[in-house]
Amino acid sequence: MSELDLTKEEKDLVAAMTRNQGVWSTIGFYSAAVVPSLLFAGYGVSAENLVAMAVAFGALLFFVIWLISRELSYVAPFLSIFRKIMAHEQRAALGQPVAGPDASNRP
Secondary structure, X not given: OOOOOOOHHHHHHHHHHHOOOHHHHHHHHHXXXXXXXXXXXXXXXXXXXXXXXXXXXXXXXXXXXXXXXXXXXXXXXXXXXXXXXXXXXXXXXXXXXXXXXXXXXXX
């Protein structure tokens, strides 16, 4: 057990957020969803096809709603992690022992 006593979900979230996937990976992810919609919208505008523009807008709207819902699922674990870090820092500032099985072995 660590000093912060993180749950498995919190540890998994921290591990996922600290993986360096690089800028090109992020650009590739967003491009795969946004570029086809923009091209389809461009076709709709050039051909004056309202259905194509509506489908492109719908696809982009779906992507944005999916991203927001995914981000909202991280709020509770992040708040829990930040609260644990703050409590740990407050205990350390007051000179109180830190929770954990090996706390008694610290100088």
